[in-house]
Amino acid sequence: MDVKAVRSQFPILDQNVNGSPLVYLDSAATSQKPLQVIEAINAYYRLDNSNVHRGVHTLGTRATDKYEGAREKVRGFIDAKTTEEIIFTRGTTTAINTVANSYGRANLSEGDEIVITYMEHHSNIIPWQQLAKSTGATLKYIPLQSDGTITLDDVRETVTSHTKIVAVMHVSNVLGTVNPVKEIAAIAHENGAVILVDGAQAVPHMKVSVTDINCDFYAFSGHKMCGPTGIGVLYGKKALLEKMEPVEFGGEMIDFVNLYDSTWKDLPWKFEGGTPIIAGAIGLGAAIDFLEDIGLDEITAHENKIVTYAMAQLRTIDGLTTYGPKDRAGLITFNLDDVHPHDTSTVLDAEGIAVRAGHHCAQPLMKWLEVTATARASFYLYNTTDDVDRLVTGLNKAKEFFGDVF
Numbered sequence: 001m002d003v004k005a006v007r008s009q010f011p012i013l014d015q016n017v018n019g020s021p022l023v024y025l026d027s028a029a030t031s032q033k034p035l036q037v038i039e040a041i042n043a044y045y046r047l048d049n050s051n052v053h054r055g056v057h058t059l060g061t062r063a064t065d066k067y068e069g070a071r072e073k074v075r076g077f078i079d080a081k082t083t084e085e086i087i088f089t090r091g092t093t094t095a096i097n098t099v100a101n102s103y104g105r106a107n108l109s110e111g112d113e114i115v116i117t118y119m120e121h122h123s124n125i126i127p128w129q130q131l132a133k134s135t136g137a138t139l140k141y142i143p144l145q146s147d148g149t150i151t152l153d154d155v156r157e158t159v160t161s162h163t164k165i166v167a168v169m170h171v172s173n174v175l176g177t178v179n180p181v182k183e184i185a186a187i188a189h190e191n192g193a194v195i196l197v198d199g200a201q202a203v204p205h206m207k208v209s210v211t212d213i214n215c216d217f218y219a220f221s222g223h224k225m226c227g228p229t230g231i232g233v234l235y236g237k238k239a240l241l242e243k244m245e246p247v248e249f250g251g252e253m254i255d256f257v258n259l260y261d262s263t264w265k266d267l268p269w270k271f272e273g274g275t276p277i278i279a280g281a282i283g284l285g286a287a288i289d290f291l292e293d294i295g296l297d298e299i300t301a302h303e304n305k306i307v308t309y310a311m312a313q314l315r316t317i318d319g320l321t322t323y324g325p326k327d328r329a330g331l332i333t334f335n336l337d338d339v340h341p342h343d344t345s346t347v348l349d350a351e352g353i354a355v356r357a358g359h360h361c362a363q364p365l366m367k368w369l370e371v372t373a374t375a376r377a378s379f380y381l382y383n384t385t386d387d388v389d390r391l392v393t394g395l396n397k398a399k400e401f402f403g404d405v406f
């Protein structure tokens, strides 16, 4: 992969921040957008803007073709069988809430169990807490090993014949752990449960086949994979989606409306109430083209190289603790002794280096790690070993600066 050529596609990276060239290490929060994506959205608004699935005028047909074309791109990208299984949502959060509120409310009651892990993002915790409260079901957690991984024995121990839903993240946004979701799916199915996979941190970085994983639901966001904000995807197996009720009602999702009841459109549109996120979906389609042109395997290999180098360099810094397993995705969460992560990130920002500090929407995991917050550097296809060197220099400055204070 030619990183220089890749970087030239991201105009935002070519700027100084606080007097230094920008080093962007916060792609796990949101990735930057290449020209191809920015231009696809621009072209839609300049040339084709119109509502979809309505009317028969030319712009309406063009907009509909582009919107539905993006759905086909998503289908191919995650290896789903049919576009009926691809629902556009606002993001991962909306996708998970849709499953909890539709499938969950219809199928769970007292005595049933929902199983998640300690490493989940709040988006994959709170919808299940709410579902447990409203149905009387019990929420259970698969425990973590000391390195931030889960074992299949613990999955077998936690998932029982009472379990109705297993919801796990594919890749941890804090630990970088890559969970064995295919094996977890098999255990869920042996117990008669369905499985939802939160793929927000996986789909942007590695080849994902929902068919191979054999998951029932898979959720991800466009903005972490070079696409725009406000668009995401819920994949669901057709047989399940067909039986599920929509959670948003109104225009676009109906077939016939009578005075006192109505019928719904076919899949996937019955889950897309209101004017859909047309420009967002088109932008996501352009992002998929961009990532596929480079190749997901190439991107994974590049991030692997960067994270391995970064790990080795960070280990040279005295008093720096990293969290998570040895084999990890392209991010490193860490703390410097005696320095609050917000202070670390402020010093780095003064050097033009963007990292995230806080609880990373994973407060139960922070509790498990026995910290209140951490700093996180997350890498993507446009990052280089020079970025890592700048990070290390910045961290040494943070240590010097706060070393003087304490």
Ligand code: PMP
Binding pocket: 028, 029, 090, 091, 092, 093, 094, 121, 123, 124, 169, 171, 172, 173, 198, 200, 201, 221, 361
């Ligand atoms: N799950 C994981 C693992 C995430 O990293 C994120 C975003 N930080 C989300 C869910 C939520 O995604 P969104 O805010 O795009 O809905």
